[in-house]
Amino acid sequence: MTNEAQTFNDIVNARRSIRIYDEKAPFDPEAVTRSLDRALLAPNSSNLQLWEFYRVKTKAKKDELAQYCLGQKAAVTANELIVFVTRRDKWKEHANFVLAEAMKDFPDKIGKREQLVIDYYKKIIPALYFSDPADLTGGVKKLAAAVTGAFRPVPRQVTATDVRIVVHKSAALAAQTFMLSMAAEGYDTCPMEGFDSARVKKFLQLPAAAEICMIVSVGKAKPEGVYGKRVRLPKEQVVFEI
Ligand SMILES: Cc1cc2nc3c(=O)[nH]c(=O)nc-3n(C[C@H](O)[C@H](O)[C@H](O)COP(=O)(O)O)c2cc1C
Structure with missing residues (x-):
């Protein structure tokens, strides 16, 4: 085991x-x-970063939020509370940003690989993330995926509920990155x-479209x-080798 692996194991x-x-x-x-800076580097779906981290530091605000955490001692006695929020409503804004950043490095002549990136953010992401209030489009997309999926592998996470799960997965990875970083910093x-x-x-x-993924309390x-x-x-009950 490398020294880095040993350190990570300890953390x-x-x-x-x-x-x-x-x-x-x-x-x-x-x-x-520092730990929030590291959380920003967590892997996330399509690099859309549909998350926000709210750091509640001042005593009055922290005490109020602790009451909304049902008065749990883990919140009441904490130094700070960090709220990890999902923002599926910001998909278009973030997709435009990520694509614009990628395009800065594109060559003058757009090749096949570059066109794939453009199509991904201009066509596939809108197809996956767009939804009407009743998610009727989600129903149509699901049906289309079921029909096409009979013949070839296709993405099946296409409804508004699927998108909610996608953004919560990414926010949870950010929260875990944050918690491991705080452990590395010597805090709990x-x-x-x-x-x-x-x-x-x-x-x-x-x-309304924003959701709370997790609240993480910190302290010693x-x-x-x-x-x-x-x-x-x-381990035998949950880890399988295939
Ligand atoms: C999504 C999630 C929600 C949790 N919610 C609470 C909570 O509201 N209150 C609490 O005391 N612990 C909460 N926990 C902590 C778990 O109970 C804890 O991670 C588990 O018992 C394993 O213990 P460990 O984290 O010390 O290894 C939560 C953990 C996760 C991942």
Whole structure:
């Protein structure tokens, strides 16, 4: 094993979900800044980066948000709360940005590879992400995928619900990158889905299409903040070699 792998192994093993933080322990907010920078580098679907990270630092705002986390001690005793939000509504804006950035490096004469990238962001992404309020287009796309899919492999994640899952996957990867980074910085975290999403959305003044993926609390653990030993299913039950 390389030294880097050993260090990574130590970080993964050190991370536990912490339910009580030591509010008096020294805390470097720059560790959060660095970890959010790293979270931005998480892999994400089509590189559309349909996520936003809201960092709630001030005591009054943090205390209010902790109440929307149902008063969990993991939120109440934290130094900061980071809300990982999905923004599937921003697909067009982000697709244009990512394509424009890619095109800056394109040669003057557009070749086959460049045309594929342009078609991807101009045709495929709109086909996947566009939806009407009742998602009637989603139904049509699903039917078309079922018919064409009988003859060749096709993308089947085409409805509005499928798109919601896609953006939550990417936001969750950003949250995990953030948590591992905080562990590397010597701090602790707790991912939370126990919150009142309607109140959290109102608190952050988010539009209807935005969704809360996860709220991650950060701080320095109190020894009693680790609830029990680490339990995982036997590997044979979940890891399969094919
Ligand atoms: C999506 C998600 C939501 C979670 N929500 C909560 C929560 O609301 N409150 C809490 O105390 N822990 C929450 N957890 C933490 C899990 O209970 C914890 O990760 C699990 O028990 C394994 O423990 P470990 O993280 O210490 O390895 C959540 C974890 C994930 C991934």
